[in-house]
Structures are given as C-alpha cells and as structure tokens.
Amino acid sequence: MVLIVQVSEADNSLPLDIHNHVFQLVEKGNQAFIESRFEEAISNYSKANSVKPLDPVVLTNRSAAYIRFGQYLKQRSASISEYRPLNGFDTSMLSELALKDADKVTNIQxxxxxxxxxxxxxxxxxxxxxxARDTILSGLQIDPFSDPLRSNLQELEKVMLPTSTSKTHGKTERFDDFDCTVCLKLLPIMPLFSPCYYILCCLFDALWNIGNKCPLCRTVIFMTPRTCAVSVTLNNIIQKNFPDEYAERKSEQDTLVHLGNESMPLFVIDVIISCQKLSLHIFEPRYRLMVRRIMEGNHRMGMVALDSATGSPVDVACEVEITECDPLPDGRFVLELESHRRCRIVKAWDQDGYRVAEVEWVTDLPPQSDQEKADLRELTTSAASFARAWLERAKEAARHGGWI
Structure with a gap:
C-alpha cells in the first residue's frame, strides 16, 4: 500500500506566488495519480521538485507514483503491450527511482x-x-500502531513465508557469496564475468533493459553470450555444494532459453512469408529480453500478424532465423532475419511480457493446375513488392532511431 500526501496551503518558506505554483502542480499530480495517469503525475511532481527541491511531500508523492507505475507495468499483459507499447519504462528502473526519493525523505524526516x-x-x-522488513520494523519503532505498516508487514511475511519454510536441515549453509548481486538468486550454471569483474547471472537481462551498461557500475559493455567469460571453478563449487538449487536454476534457465522444437517465442508485427529476408528494429524492453534469450538459444522465433477483426494474433505464424544481431549503445537492436517454414499456433501464453506459443508445422502442397500456379506467381510477386517497400521503411526508420 502506497499513500500520496496532500500539500499544505500554508507555507511561509516561499514567496506566495511560488508556493501557489508548487501547490497547483502537486494537486494536478495527485489528481492524475488517483486517475492512474502515472506518467502525468510523475511529470507534475518533477516540475514541483524543480521549483522546490527536496520537499518531503513532493518526493513522497513522486516515489508513490513511481511505485504504482512499476506495479502496473509488472502486471501488464503482453496483449496490452502489443496495442500500446511503452518505450523506455521498466519496473526495475521505476523501483530504483522510487527508492531514491524515499531515501531522501527518510533522511529529511x-x-x-x-x-x-x-x-x-x-x-x-x-x-x-x-x-523491506527492516524498514517496516524501523517505522514501527516510531509508531507501533501504524495500520499501513502492519498491513505491509503482513503482506511481506506472506511473500517471504515460502522461502523460509523451504529451508531444510542437514544441507550446506549457503552464504551471499554465491548469490547474483543483481537478482539475489543463486548463481546458475555458467556464472558470468562482466568486463568490470562482477559475477552475475542476469547480466544480459540487465544489458538488454538498461542500454548495454553494467547494472552495478554503469560501465558501457559490448558483449554477447558467446564472448562472455565464464567462471568454471565457481560453477563446479555451486553444483557440488548446492545440487538441488543448482538443478532448479538450470531447469529455469533451460526453460527460458531452450523452448524445444515445437515451442517458440512470438514477435507480433505483420504477415511474413517463407524465404523472405528483412530487417527489424527492436526497441521495447520486453522484446529486447526476448531477443537476448533467442540469441542464447537457437536464434529462431515466430512472427505473426494481428487479426484486424478480433484484435488477437492469427493462427498461422512463420518461423524466422536471426542471421545478424547488431546491438546499439542504448540497448536497442537492429536484426537481419530470414524466414523459413510456416507453423500453426496450437496454444499461446505470456512469459515475462512477451508471447510464447506451442506450434505444429504446416506442410505446403504444390499447386496442381496451371491456374493455381499463375495465381501463386501473382500472389508471390505482390507479396515481394510489399516486402521490399516494408524493408526500405524499416531500414530508414532504424537509421533515424525510430520505428515503423
């Protein structure tokens, strides 16, 4: 539960006109917050903060808006993102900004x-x-009867309970030395060394989401899973001392990267035909994550169009292979693709914001009559003309940093 604070109309620390301006900005932000227009709320709070820096009310409200926006993005389904893509926002970034504002308020008040x-x-x-638990307990020392703090503590204990009850006796005690410093999970198979000497498991998740920068020291990094150094010794230590957690993390990683011959991630965009070559500009965080996992696996995904009548992906997709993957400094990608065989979608589901589908392969029958052959040639010529025009638009958009 997060709360917004109403600003007081009486403040003698500022001239009246400036105070009124800050008051109006905060009121606009509060109204936008109540109506779930979080970007607008954050914008108004930021303007108020620029006029009156380090104001506890402004910082508290902006932190609350960051949190609610992050919670909204965390629960946002892939189907919504396909109609209203959000470029540049992710839950981790918003949470860090919220924590930064909250720390300032805690130091001030x-x-x-x-x-x-x-x-x-x-x-x-x-x-x-x-x-979070330590922070709540610190707050309860100030006000032991605070209902919001008690509510947050109960919610937190429900989340932490499965972790605490799953621990069993008789196993090697695990210390933080074997945890990833970003996600705080046990380092999986093949712990990765960054060029700045951090050992991480989610290095490439971070690079694809925050623009090719180390998530800890913000050093710019250009690397791929194939060129990343691996700590074989640390991998052997983890496998020997924590076999159950190691097996669980290995299974988790294999599930995300190697979906199997009849499952693939889907990129929802437009109609693609077999043997077509095209370029693609990837800018959304969810698709940057998807591409990273594809490049660790078999370099293949499905491309599918939306049905204009129902608003859902059509039943038939086309498998494409990423032949070239060029990362840009801010985390975007320019891909070169080649399409292969068609497939029919049997079942689809959401995974980390993008779609994954179970498919069955379609066997195309050759045309039987001369008329069928003529119709097929005409259709192929039309599709090829459209594809060439679309490819030129994609290349032009990628050169100017936009999208089509």
Whole structure:
C-alpha cells in the first residue's frame, strides 16, 4: 500500500506566488495519480521538485507514483503491450527511482511513518524483502500502531513465508557469496564475468533493459553470450555444494532459453512469408529480453500478424532465423532475419511480457493446375513488392532511431 500526501496551503518558506505554483502542480499530480495517469503525475511532481527541491511531500508523492507505475507495468499483459507499447519504462528502473526519493525523505524526516511505508513498498517491488522488513520494523519503532505498516508487514511475511519454510536441515549453509548481486538468486550454471569483474547471472537481462551498461557500475559493455567469460571453478563449487538449487536454476534457465522444437517465442508485427529476408528494429524492453534469450538459444522465433477483426494474433505464424544481431549503445537492436517454414499456433501464453506459443508445422502442397500456379506467381510477386517497400521503411526508420 502506497499513500500520496496532500500539500499544505500554508507555507511561509516561499514567496506566495511560488508556493501557489508548487501547490497547483502537486494537486494536478495527485489528481492524475488517483486517475492512474502515472506518467502525468510523475511529470507534475518533477516540475514541483524543480521549483522546490527536496520537499518531503513532493518526493513522497513522486516515489508513490513511481511505485504504482512499476506495479502496473509488472502486471501488464503482453496483449496490452502489443496495442500500446511503452518505450523506455521498466519496473526495475521505476523501483530504483522510487527508492531514491524515499531515501531522501527518510533522511529529511526520519520521524515520518509515511517515508518508511514508501521505502518499504519500493524495496518490495525490487524483491529486496529482507531490507523491506527492516524498514517496516524501523517505522514501527516510531509508531507501533501504524495500520499501513502492519498491513505491509503482513503482506511481506506472506511473500517471504515460502522461502523460509523451504529451508531444510542437514544441507550446506549457503552464504551471499554465491548469490547474483543483481537478482539475489543463486548463481546458475555458467556464472558470468562482466568486463568490470562482477559475477552475475542476469547480466544480459540487465544489458538488454538498461542500454548495454553494467547494472552495478554503469560501465558501457559490448558483449554477447558467446564472448562472455565464464567462471568454471565457481560453477563446479555451486553444483557440488548446492545440487538441488543448482538443478532448479538450470531447469529455469533451460526453460527460458531452450523452448524445444515445437515451442517458440512470438514477435507480433505483420504477415511474413517463407524465404523472405528483412530487417527489424527492436526497441521495447520486453522484446529486447526476448531477443537476448533467442540469441542464447537457437536464434529462431515466430512472427505473426494481428487479426484486424478480433484484435488477437492469427493462427498461422512463420518461423524466422536471426542471421545478424547488431546491438546499439542504448540497448536497442537492429536484426537481419530470414524466414523459413510456416507453423500453426496450437496454444499461446505470456512469459515475462512477451508471447510464447506451442506450434505444429504446416506442410505446403504444390499447386496442381496451371491456374493455381499463375495465381501463386501473382500472389508471390505482390507479396515481394510489399516486402521490399516494408524493408526500405524499416531500414530508414532504424537509421533515424525510430520505428515503423
């Protein structure tokens, strides 16, 4: 639970006209927050903060807006993203911004319970549950009867309970030395060394989401899974001492990267025909993550169009292979693709914001009559003309940093 704070109309620290301006900005932000227009709310709070920096009310409300926006993105389905793509926003970034504002408020007003509530919510969104629990307990020392803090503590204990009850006796005690410093999970098979000497498991997830920068020191990194250094010794230590968790993490990674011969991630865009070559500009965070996983696997995905009548993907897709993958400094990609065989979608589901489908392959029958051959040639010529025009638009858009 996050709360917004109403700004007081009486403030003698600023000239009246400036105070009124700040008051109006905060009121506009509060109204946008209530109506779930979070980008507008954040914009108004940021304007108010530029006029009156380090104001606890402004920072608290902006932190709450970041949190609610992050929660909204975390629950946003892939089908919604296909109609209204959001470029540049992801839950981790918003959570970090919320935590930064909440820390400032806690330093300014250490006796304010609301600052502890906001900080705890930001930490929970980042899945830093132990730190969130410590923050809530610190707030309860100030106000032991705070209902919001008690509510957050109960919610947090429900999340932490499965983790605490799953621990069994008789196993090697695991320390934080074997955890990824970003996601705080056990390092999986093949722990990765970044060029700046951090050991991570989600290095490429971070690179694809924050623009080819190390998630810890922000060093610019240009690398691929095939060129990344691997700690074989650390991998052997983890496998020997924590076999159950190792097997679980290996299964998790294999499920995300190697979907099997009859399952593939889907990119929803337009009609693609077999043997077609095209370029693609990838800019959405969910598709950047999808491409990273594809490049770790078999370099293949499905491309499917939307049905204009129903608004859902059509039943038939086309398998494409990524022949070239060029990363851009800000995390976007320019891909060169070649399409192969067609497939029919049997079942589809959402995975981390993008679609994954179970497919069955379609066997095309050759034309039997001269009329069928003529119709097929005409259709192929028309499709090829459309594809060439679409390819030129895609290349032009990629050169100018946009999309089609």
């Amino acid at each position: 250490s006796s304010s319970v609301k600052s502890y509530i906001t900080k705890a919510c930001a930490l929970m969104l980042l899945e830093r549950y132990e730190a």
